[in-house]
Amino acid sequence: MKKRLGSQTARIDSKPRIVSAVSMVGPKEGRGPLKDYFDIILSDDMNGEESFEKAESNMLYTVITEVIKKSNLTENDIDYLFAGDLLNQITSSSFAARDAKIPFYGLYGACSTMTESLSIAAMIMDGGFADYTIAATSSHFSAAERQFRYPLEYGSQRKPDAQWTVTGAGAMLLARQGDFPYITFVTAGKVKDYGITSPDSMGEAMAPAAVDTIKQHFKDTGRTPQDYDVIATGDLGRVGKKITEDLLKKEYGYDMSNIYMDCGEKIFNCDEQDTNSGGSGCGCSAVVDCGYIYKNMLSGKIKKALLISTGALMSTTSNLQGESIPGIAHAVSIEFGGMKNE
């Protein structure tokens, strides 16, 4: 009966299908190397709204409604929306859920939200509680910057290992059937904290959580990196990616070279676009997973992907009170091919 492998992994026997995915990004992301994979590119990151926060919420609402349309469904068909974001009290998600009128469970996993929402959606679909669910998340550079760091008007200088919060929103729609990429395993993360305190060093803070979840996924499932065409962490950036790759090889013997990418490194031409270590934010792995990964799975270029969105769970208050930055990472295994339309 128990569909649990090892200590942290759930086996998703019914293989919920990701029947559509929609990604929406800001102008800067729309000039980056993955621009051809995004469904909607804003020319103005205000998105027709009067505040950054409302712009973000509207982006999330847009990808939710677009993924429903793309699946030829209506809002009434969707059993649950699982969504969260970085803003205090996840207001982007709450206001988007208000307008979407779908039963809503709000999540907070910081930048791990894309795979957190996918994980919970997959388990609840497999439990037989839903025909259709949506997993979604968003972030906005300007909203995050003024909430977590400095008002943009200060023009503060960014540190070399700092990252750039992606302006973007992504949504995936899960269904029971169809010839689409499907979820096979989800590995839940534990919170890991190695004492990093600088909010400019998110990649370093989150790397131990990524390492722990990836290692545990392999242990629980008996898989190795060679079972995947792509292993994609969420937003560790160049610095965190290197730590993760090195630690997994040195500590656990898992060699991910050639198949390992980080969405934060991939979404920008970091040097030309002045994003230092790379992209970050809930929207980073959301748009790369919903855009680049999903479309490459549909076209057959990627058959097996392990997605690991990574979150830094601090607040400005915890930071000011001297707490270090705890990280978390949730993994979802997505595969396509070898399963007939049922």
Place this chain on the structure above:
Amino acid sequence: MKKRLGSQTARIDSKPRIVSAVSMVGPKEGRGPLKDYFDIILSDDMNGEESFEKAESNMLYTVITEVIKKSNLTENDIDYLFAGDLLNQITSSSFAARDAKIPFYGLYGACSTMTESLSIAAMIMDGGFADYTIAATSSHFSAAERQFRYPLEYGSQRKPDAQWTVTGAGAMLLARQGDFPYITFVTAGKVKDYGITSPDSMGEAMAPAAVDTIKQHFKDTGRTPQDYDVIATGDLGRVGKKITEDLLKKEYGYDMSNIYMDCGEKIFNCDEQDTNSGGSGCGCSAVVDCGYIYKNMLSGKIKKALLISTGALMSTTSNLQGESIPGIAHAVSIEFGGMKNE
């Protein structure tokens, strides 16, 4: 296969048992009418910590570890922790999860978190993904006050329909078997917003969500108020409770008189304890559900309870930007008696 009734309710066939519950409150709650039902009462709401936020996180960690001990289990036995709180980026939960070392999915449902976490835990247990899960949440008067309203030092005057955030934490531990109260249905809420903008009028803002979820629970399950010994909303307070009771009767014909209580009204002697409309916060329904309701179920005084924690999903930013306050409510049906130990 699909275990879904109507548009918002899940039938939980395996009936996960709530094998233990632990409630912990501050000194003010410990002087209130429900004091004999709480497991731990603090004499100092700083809880030995140096900030209100750390005091809250430590309370949450304490109820998590205590509920594990009370169940004669260890942290390694717990498959998932589902928790959230009111603080920005749910730091109370994240830091508690860091110390508890349990696979963690963070939630944000504002004061609806107790039944949100119970709902997701119940579905994931029923799906066969876990033997043991914990649903938990917390709030702290002083941490919430300075985050959402004013610094305590201002000594600002409270409006007549204002509520008092409960300093409290509650945790329930779910297992597959045992002769304990069990979960039978969970009804997911939709976000409802009737245009209330004052953060002093939370009860009014949340009442429409409570009405909608309770009405939908009855429609989906075919039950009526008379099927329950107790129907308990989370923290509508005296004002919101009256609106909810009136609307359910006038609009939908459901008469809840005699069996309807609100945890926020019940936890304080509102007039004597100067809490105006009553208690609020994630901890409010958490400690009343884990204390008063759960213990009265164990003793046989309550056989069927419908718990509806209620959340106001705004932030200070959304409020300052002129947004109204969206509400949400999630319902969980808990029953005891008539089922043999399996």
